[in-house]
Amino acid sequence: MMLRQKNIGYSLFQQLRRAKCSQIDKQNSTDALKRPLYLDMQATTPIDFRVLDKMLPYLTVDYGNPHSKSHLYGVNSSSIVEEARENIAQLLNAEPSEIVFNSGATESNNTALLGLSEHHFNNKSIKNHIITTTMEHKTVLEACKYIQKRFGFNVTFMDVDEYGRVDINKLSQIINEKTLLFSVMSLNNEVGVIQDLESLGALCEERGVYFHTDAAQAIGKIPLDVRKMNIDLMSFTGHKVFAPKGTGGLFIRDKKQYKKNNKPAIQLAPLIHGGGQERGMRSGTLSPPMVIALGEACKIAQREMENDNQHIKKLYERMYERIFREVPFVKLNGHPVHRYFGNLNISFKYIFSGDIMNEIKNKIAFSAGAACLDEPSYVLQALHVDESYAFGAIRIGIGRFTTQEEVDYLLDTLIPIVNNLRQKNKVYQQHFAKQNNQ
Numbered sequence: 001m002m003l004r005q006k007n008i009g010y011s012l013f014q015q016l017r018r019a020k021c022s023q024i025d026k027q028n029s030t031d032a033l034k035r036p037l038y039l040d041m042q043a044t045t046p047i048d049f050r051v052l053d054k055m056l057p058y059l060t061v062d063y064g065n066p067h068s069k070s071h072l073y074g075v076n077s078s079s080i081v082e083e084a085r086e087n088i089a090q091l092l093n094a095e096p097s098e099i100v101f102n103s104g105a106t107e108s109n110n111t112a113l114l115g116l117s118e119h120h121f122n123n124k125s126i127k128n129h130i131i132t133t134t135m136e137h138k139t140v141l142e143a144c145k146y147i148q149k150r151f152g153f154n155v156t157f158m159d160v161d162e163y164g165r166v167d168i169n170k171l172s173q174i175i176n177e178k179t180l181l182f183s184v185m186s187l188n189n190e191v192g193v194i195q196d197l198e199s200l201g202a203l204c205e206e207r208g209v210y211f212h213t214d215a216a217q218a219i220g221k222i223p224l225d226v227r228k229m230n231i232d233l234m235s236f237t238g239h240k241v242f243a244p245k246g247t248g249g250l251f252i253r254d255k256k257q258y259k260k261n262n263k264p265a266i267q268l269a270p271l272i273h274g275g276g277q278e279r280g281m282r283s284g285t286l287s288p289p290m291v292i293a294l295g296e297a298c299k300i301a302q303r304e305m306e307n308d309n310q311h312i313k314k315l316y317e318r319m320y321e322r323i324f325r326e327v328p329f330v331k332l333n334g335h336p337v338h339r340y341f342g343n344l345n346i347s348f349k350y351i352f353s354g355d356i357m358n359e360i361k362n363k364i365a366f367s368a369g370a371a372c373l374d375e376p377s378y379v380l381q382a383l384h385v386d387e388s389y390a391f392g393a394i395r396i397g398i399g400r401f402t403t404q405e406e407v408d409y410l411l412d413t414l415i416p417i418v419n420n421l422r423q424k425n426k427v428y429q430q431h432f433a434k435q436n437n438q
């Protein structure tokens with residue numbers, strides 16, 4: 001019986017594999033594209049086949065409940081969960097016991113911020129001040145606003161510099177004896193800027209402030225070391241690193257790591273109550289296939305990060321070089337060097353990004369930087385990008401599987417669209433008329 005089920009399981013797996021492979025062959029050939037080319041890797045990534053390979057048996061054959069360890073099914077599922085925990089811990093230089101699995105970075109950010117605040121509120125701690133930045137993900141901004149209302153905490157939404165980086169001297173001045181936590185995104189989802197986590201972590205450590213980083217976009221893309229960076233809490237998610245949506249986790253620094261430290265071991269009130277899984281931090285039955293997918297994605301990323309980044313940087317330079325050579329009045333958003341090169345966020349003056357999207361959406365899928373027609377994105381506003389540029393922002397997201405052919409297809413499509421839209425723009429025409437009359 002077991003054998004028969006195994007065969008069924010694996011034949012389904014082979015079929016899926018074949019179907020996916022033929023899909024990618026098509027995807028690689030832009031001529032044969034039946035749907036727009038996907039270049040929005042900050043929104044989500046496709047599942048790596050190796051990740052899919054790893055997870056399928058745990059959907060079909062080894063489907064035990066990892067918390068029911070009185071029989072082989074549960075034992076197998078539990079051991080695969082622990083293997084995943086180990087893979088993630090290795091990538092972050094953490095201990096496996098410091099990893100709590102959950103549904104993704106939204107849940108992690110909420111657990112980190114609300115859990116810490118609730119614990120300190122319940123214990124009548126004098127620490128009731130949180131610092132974050134104006135360009136954080138909505139999951140952090142909204143959780144902070146909730147904490148202000150629910151616990152009466154003070155939250156400082158500090159400014160960043162024109163590239164989106166935190167000024168460490170400014171942060172040092174804002175920290176006071178009531179500061180409980182500083183929270184910043186490791187790698188910004190919209191403009192790709194990377195923070196100096198090591199310096200920020202050192203400052204927080206020295207001043208007795210807990211340090212949380214939202215690494216949803218960073219895990220598997222840039223080196224992260226929770227010890228070197230003095231990180232207390234780190235949020236991550238699977239679907240930005242070639243694992244499925246709905247799987248993620250939170251790193252919580254273990255109490256033995258606070259021995260020589262001027263802050264007490266971190267404690268969080270859980271967000272979800274129930275069976276006490278994940279050391280009481282997150283009740284609910286874990287999904288072994290989802291957890292192992294995240295673990296496998298991290299293992300692959302650790303092995304291939306350098307290769308991935310070399311490949312991605314080459315493609316980024318190809319895009320950057322041609323766009324800046326062939327299109328006038330274009331601006332890079334975010335930092336030119338301290339950035340993830342899988343993110344090209346650029347603004348075209350004299351154009352609305354919505355108009356570019358309308359022209360290109362049947363051919364290529366990427367993201368418009370402007371949130372709506374009336375207002376540029378809050379992240380570009382945080383960077384004080386001039387409105388004349390902020391309305392014309394687009395974000396192109398490339399990744400491990402993006403090819404040079406696809407990048408050339410993007411450039412051959414995008415550049416004429418931008419130049420044509422400009423020709424229709426009266427302000428642009430007037431600008432050139434003025435220049436010619438001078």
Ligand SMILES: Cc1ncc(COP(=O)(O)O)c(C=O)c1O
Nearest residue numbers: 104105106137189214216217237
């Ligand atoms: C920086 C950042 N934080 C948090 C999230 C939310 O992650 P999830 O989709 O796993 O809930 C995202 C996803 O867009 C993100 O980019």
